[in-house]
Amino acid sequence: xxxxxxxxxxxxxxxxxxxxxxxxxxxxxxxxxxxxxxxxxxxxxxxxxxxxxxxxxxxxxxxxxxxxxxxxxxxxxxxxxxxxxxxxxxxxxxxxxxxxxxxxxxxxxxxxxxxxxxxxxxxxxxxxxxxxxxxxxxxxxxxxxxxxxxxxxxxxxxxxxxxxxxxxxxxxxxxxxxxxxxxxxxxxxxxxxxxxxxxxxxxx
Numbered sequence: 001x002x003x004x005x006x007x008x009x010x011x012x013x014x015x016x017x018x019x020x021x022x023x024x025x026x027x028x029x030x031x032x033x034x035x036x037x038x039x040x041x042x043x044x045x046x047x048x049x050x051x052x053x054x055x056x057x058x059x060x061x062x063x064x065x066x067x068x069x070x071x072x073x074x075x076x077x078x079x080x081x082x083x084x085x086x087x088x089x090x091x092x093x094x095x096x097x098x099x100x101x102x103x104x105x106x107x108x109x110x111x112x113x114x115x116x117x118x119x120x121x122x123x124x125x126x127x128x129x130x131x132x133x134x135x136x137x138x139x140x141x142x143x144x145x146x147x148x149x150x151x152x153x154x155x156x157x158x159x160x161x162x163x164x165x166x167x168x169x170x171x172x173x174x175x176x177x178x179x180x181x182x183x184x185x186x187x188x189x190x191x192x193x194x195x196x197x198x199x200x201x202x203x204x
Contacts (some may be wrong), residue, residue: 093129121162157194
């Protein structure tokens with residue numbers, strides 16, 4: 001009996017299925033702006049490790065992935081700030097109506113990094129970062145719990161939550177340790193921290 005030959009399409013489907021099975025099921029989100037494109041060494045005989053050494057490429061350890069809930073953009077941060085982090089965060093937390101960028105105060109990012117480290121949070125969601133004066137006034141007139149002279153307008157505040165971590169645990173710690181402002185918005189489930197004067201409040 002003559003063996004049945006597989007069609008070219010069947011073979012292609014088998015190859016694709018094998019490729020998909022080996023794909024990374026949960027790749028890390030890209031940096032913002034996108035990572036610079038690097039050229040690969042044409043010498044295919046070299047190992048990946050040696051190619052990386054030739055190009056001066058160093059892997060960045062990842063502490064947590066920051067996610068902007070409005071733009072769905074993501075930014076991976078390491079245990080320590082990098083030289084380009086200020087610019088990356090300014091873009092990541094830009095005003096979502098005008099796309100205007102503003103540096104975010106360093107104490108705010110220190111708090112986020114410290115909380116992610118303390119609670120081993122792999123994902124941090126951001127509700128707000130920098131706000132333009134126009135957008136801040138728009139929110140205030142709509143009846144939102146927004147201060148007329150909000151620290152967000154100065155780039156001095158962030159609103160965030162740690163995914164998978166009880167918000168009350170984070171809030172209790174920050175109320176006792178943070179020297180700036182700490183606000184809590186229970187309906188939305190996020191915490192506000194800023195680099196302004198020490199004060200505590202609950203919104204909504």
